Amino acid sequence: MLVRLAEERATGVLLRDYGTLYLVEGQVVHAESPAAPGLDVLLTAEGRLARSDWDEAVERAGAQREVARFLVDQGRLGGGELEICHLGALFDAAFFALAPGSGPTRFRYGVAHWLGSVHPVPALTVEREARRRRALLDSVWPYPAVDTAPVVPRTPAPGQPVTRRQRTLLELADGVRTPAGLAWALGRPAFNTLIEVRRLAAAGLVETPVEAVVPTAPELPAWVSDFHGDPDIALLRRLRDALEASL
Numbered sequence: 127m128l129v130r131l132a133e134e135r136a137t138g139v140l141l142r143d144y145g146t147l148y149l150v151e152g153q154v155v156h157a158e159s160p161a162a163p164g165l166d167v168l169l170t171a172e173g174r175l176a177r178s179d180w181d182e183a184v185e186r187a188g189a190q191r192e193v194a195r196f197l198v199d200q201g202r203l204g205g206g207e208l209e210i211c212h213l214g215a216l217f218d219a220a221f222f223a224l225a226p227g228s229g230p231t232r233f234r235y236g237v238a239h240w241l242g243s244v245h246p247v248p249a250l251t252v253e254r255e256a257r258r259r260r261a262l263l264d265s266v267w268p269y270p271a272v273d274t275a276p277v278v279p280r281t282p283a284p285g286q287p288v289t290r291r292q293r294t295l296l297e298l299a300d301g302v303r304t305p306a307g308l309a310w311a312l313g314r315p316a317f318n319t320l321i322e323v324r325r326l327a328a329a330g331l332v333e334t335p336v337e338a339v340v341p342t343a344p345e346l347p348a349w350v351s352d353f354h355g356d357p358d359i360a361l362l363r364r365l366r367d368a369l370e371a372s373l
Contacts, residue, residue: 144225145223146159161306162219193240213244218317225260278333
């Protein structure tokens, strides 16, 4: 469907169980997934942007679908900095949205995201990058069950090296958090966290599940799929609150 939508230069939103892709004239302008920290988390977790500045931008420019432009025009972020961070968040969320077996695919024409366009990406480029990332994960440690299971740390062997980045993940691995949960806790891209967790599993520093773990898609309120042509700030707030409550 994504290829067909690109060919017809469609504008709207592609919905799947684990993510959504927003298209403008057949190009992907934004992506979201409950498995991947959003642009707001990535920007605020590293101190690039104050949370209050993000909330103000959504409040003042969300209805006009110009949140990105507001942040740049008000001097809260540089245009290049926003573009780079947004592309990272887009490819991160698209990886999960385009996962094989990610449920039925639906498309709603004419729906636009309140962030506005930052840097459109050809749909085929997004799909190709998702395939590349999936192959990269399997080249590190070919056990996809690691991606959705709680991360259970193991005691390093005597003299086994552990990098600072790995140590940070292991300190948060409590046998309950999944790789996605670790990504949200750290404010890091989810795919980067998957790579690190697979490396830890390959090194024997975390458990590799014996059986595949089948994640359950989060149940969203009925109003989430009730898109309208014009954005509604109250709807945006309810969507944000619902996503935060599911974490």
